[in-house]
């Protein structure tokens with residue numbers, strides 16, 4: 001019996017660990033906890049002219065949260081807050097909270113749509129990044 | 135008598151359901167156990183042939199309801215080896231602990247101390263922190279050993295003549311460790327402290343003799359003991375119940391009410407303000423009778439045999455670690471483990487795809503997670519109706535998670 005949720009792309013994103021770690025000299029960082037499941041994400045960003053020049057994340061949490069943070073790190077550089085909001089729409093579409101088709105890499109999270117209790121795992125890195133950018 | 139797991143399973147309708155194409159391997163009994171037909175029937179009988187309020191009516195339905203409710207109190211008392219009038223029905227285990235923290239808390243004064251432990255469920259931590267805020271009592275914490283037991287070696291250091299209450303989990307909802315009650319009671323006596331046990335994880339595993347245990351308060355939850363939701367039990371020594379003021383005010387708990395002053399009813403009614411959870415209490419009485427009818431020597435052996443199967447199976451999977459006693463000594467059938475490189479929620483989610491229900495996370499015991507610097511654990515909690523196939527499905531799922539998620 002294979003598990004439908006943990007499809008190869010999600011597992012590969014998590015294992016890629018893209019952006020995992022800390023920045024030496026972050027402009028800003030922010031931490032977000034999910035009190036329900038205990039997942040914890042810290043995001044560091046270095047900003048140049050209001051855009052993300054470098055990003056790193058430390059995730060103490062599940063595979064979905066790690067995969068989402070890696071996908072975010074892979075796509076965030078060069079974006080400002082509005083550009084990150086676009087990525088968030090993608091993540092929200094993937095888990096079925098918004099209508100429409102998600103773009104890569106966030107379309108990898110489509111299998112999470114039917115697991116409501118895990119949506120927050122995917123969205124937590126976005127929450128932390130929003131705090132870091134505000 | 136002996137133990138026939140097939141016969142037990144047939145009494146739990148949910149165990150033969152196929153849900154979303156998957157069988158039910160229910161190993162989350164520590165969160166909520168399943169309910170046997172005997173309990174469902176008792177509740178249905180009340181709801182269909184005796185539903186009315188208790189203690190208030192003279193009509194026959196009210197009398198019947200009152201009798202069923204009081205019979206349930208007697209059944210629970212008999213399960214605990216105590217007298218019916220020493221049993222207070224509450225809304226749950228958490229409600230029972232809060233009742234004690236308020237009512238017994240009224241008898242405490244600033245500077246008095248309460249001793250709990252690092253492995254307690256939040257419901258045996260937070261009510262005492264709230265009492266500390268209200269009345270200035272102090273809280274002390276027994277530490278936990280590396281194998282997840284309360285370290286009673288620290289008792290002499292932490293007990294003082296100001297310690298008025300020691301409140302500990304009889305069985306840990308995370309590690310499954312069984313408390314050495316005799317040692318706690320002896321130490322408590324030496325300073326004149328009372329002992330309360332949180333029996334949420336012990337009561338579902340057979341009758342108790344609370345007087346022989348020598349404790350002063352005992353609490354547990356109906357829904358973990360094969361009974362309905364919304365019902366819990368507080369037992370306390372009669373002289374303590376007698377000394378405690380009410381927690382909540384309302385109907386049924388009074389002697390006489392005038393606008394100037396109200397006198398209290400004697401226990402247990404003093405602590406059962408308002409309409410109680412009548413159907414759930416009746417269901418819990420039936421659950422206690424159901425448990426009492428099992429041969430617990432054989433049942434315990436069956437449960438612990440399954441624990442051994444879990445421990446043996448996990449040991450063969452690379453990177454697993456048990457949080458709790460490594461052997462069957464001093465433990466009950468709750469097993470927490472970590473799988474190196476895989477988050478507990480991902481283990482639990484994978485298990486769900488195999489039809490295996492377990493709990494993952496901090497189990498409402500965050501101080502214990504902090505003690506071991508853990509995000510959480512995956513917890514397997516076993517009931518008499520579990521069998522080898524449940525454990526084998528569990529182990530298959532854990533192996534699958536180990537092979538695919540790291």
Ligand SMILES: Cc1ncc(COP(=O)(O)O)c(C=O)c1O
Nearest residue numbers: 226227228255257307332334355
């Ligand atoms: C040891 C322990 N104490 C207390 C509780 C609280 O029980 P309830 O939520 O039913 O009030 C639980 C339930 O998880 C428990 O395991």
